[in-house]
Amino acid sequence: MKYLHAMVRVRDLDASLRFFCEGLGLHETRRKDYPEGRFTLVYLGAPANPESEVELTYNYDDEDYGSARNFGHLAFEVDDIYAACAHLQAMGITINRPPRDGHMAFVRSPDLISVELLQKGGRLPPQEPWASMPNTGVW
Numbered sequence: 079m080k081y082l083h084a085m086v087r088v089r090d091l092d093a094s095l096r097f098f099c100e101g102l103g104l105h106e107t108r109r110k111d112y113p114e115g116r117f118t119l120v121y122l123g124a125p126a127n128p129e130s131e132v133e134l135t136y137n138y139d140d141e142d143y144g145s146a147r148n149f150g151h152l153a154f155e156v157d158d159i160y161a162a163c164a165h166l167q168a169m170g171i172t173i174n175r176p177p178r179d180g181h182m183a184f185v186r187s188p189d190l191i192s193v194e195l196l197q198k199g200g201r202l203p204p205q206e207p208w209a210s211m212p213n214t215g216v217w
């Protein structure tokens with residue numbers, strides 16, 4: 079058995095690629111259009127393990143995807159959680175759960191897919207402004 083990917087449906091492919099690639103640092107590994115099925119699949123991989131992917135499904139037609147809160151989150155390990163959060167914040171992305179403990183942070187994609195960031199090696203020393211930054215209560 080080998081883990082391959084997690085698939086999320088996205089409403090705005092460009093906004094999602096900006097979040098997952100420019101924001102989180104994933105790279106597009108391949109994509110395929112299915113005009114007959116009216117959708118596009120885009121696969122993203124992380125530099126450290128590109129074989130484990132996030133599959134973005136872009137359906138050309140609007141569809142109600144509901145709330146789907148049974149889906150928890152996608153998790154990524156980062157080299158410096160403070161730098162990663164500062165970069166996302168500079169892009170205008172809300173840090174829903176700031177890394178107050180130097181260990182874990184949560185953001186959400188344009189489609190409100192929850193994304194967990196975990197510090198490589200465990201945790202960093204507490205650092206302002208993150209140590210005293212309130213969370214949004216939703217991630």
Ligand SMILES: C[C@@H](O)C(=O)SC[C@H](NC(=O)CC[C@H](N)C(=O)O)C(=O)NCC(=O)O
Binds near residue numbers: 115117133135137
């Ligand atoms: C190639 C492989 O990684 C896939 O996941 S293709 C699976 C296929 N996807 C679609 O048909 C995408 C368009 C569809 N409208 C959708 O939103 O899923 C599929 O069987 N999807 C059904 C599913 O539940 O994933």
Ligand code: NI
Binds near residue numbers: 083085133
């Ligand atoms: Ni798939």
